[in-house]
Amino acid sequence: xxxxxxxxxxxxSVLSNFSSQIGTKDLIQCNEIPPTxxxxxxxxxxxxxAIQNSSGRKRVKTFIEDFVLTHLCDKDINEIWDVQKxxxxxxxxxxxxxxxxxxxxxxxxxxxxxxxxxxxxxYTSEKKLIGTGTGETVEIAQEMAARDALSIIHGTRxxxxxxxxxxxxxxxxxxxxxxxxxxxxxxx
Numbered sequence: 001x002x003x004x005x006x007x008x009x010x011x012x013s014v015l016s017n018f019s020s021q022i023g024t025k026d027l028i029q030c031n032e033i034p035p036t037x038x039x040x041x042x043x044x045x046x047x048x049x050a051i052q053n054s055s056g057r058k059r060v061k062t063f064i065e066d067f068v069l070t071h072l073c074d075k076d077i078n079e080i081w082d083v084q085k086x087x088x089x090x091x092x093x094x095x096x097x098x099x100x101x102x103x104x105x106x107x108x109x110x111x112x113x114x115x116x117x118x119x120x121x122x123y124t125s126e127k128k129l130i131g132t133g134t135g136e137t138v139e140i141a142q143e144m145a146a147r148d149a150l151s152i153i154h155g156t157r158x159x160x161x162x163x164x165x166x167x168x169x170x171x172x173x174x175x176x177x178x179x180x181x182x183x184x185x186x187x188x
Contacts, residue, residue: 024043028043106132122130122148
C-alpha cells in the first residue's frame with residue numbers, strides 16, 4: 001500500500017499540481033506556454049532540492065508534510081491503492097493467520113436479466129463476516145467483497161480517521177510565554 005501512495009504522490013500530474021499551487025507556473029521561463037505537467041513536476045522537485053541544499057533535511061521534511069502529505073487528507077486511499085488481485089491477497093493474509101475464507105451468496109435479484117445484481121459475503125472459518133460486495137456477476141461481487149475485507153483489515157474503510165500531523169515548534173519558550181500571557185488575561 002505504501003508503494004501505491006508513493007507512486008501516486010510522485011506522479012507527474014500530482015507533482016505538477018503541487019507546483020502550480022505554490023505559484024511556480026507564473027515563474028517558470030521555458031519554451032512551453034503554458035508549461036507541461038512534466039516541466040512543472042521537475043520544477044517542484046527542484047524546489048525541494050533547493051530547500052534541502054539551503055536549509056537542510058529538517059526543512060524539506062516540514063515542507064513535504066505541509067504541501068504534499070496534507071494532500072492525502074481528502075483522498076480515498078482505496079482509490080489510490082489499486083489491488084490487482086484482491087482475492088489472492090486476502091487469502092494470503094488470512095492463510096498466514098491460519099484462517100480460511102468462504103464466499104457465500106447473500107442476495108440476488110434479476111438473475112437472468114441485464115440488470116442482475118448479486119451480493120456476496122465473505123466468512124472466515126469461525127463463521128465471522130469479514131466483508132461484503134455487490135456486482136453484476138457472482139465473481140465481481142466476490143472481488144468487491146475481497147476489496148471490502150482488505151479495507152477493513154488495513155483500516156482504510158470509510159469513515160476512516162483523519163491523518164494526524166506532528167507539528168514541531170522551533171521556539172518552545174515563545175509558545176510557553178504566549179500560554180502564560182493568555183492564562184493571565186483569562187484570570188483577570
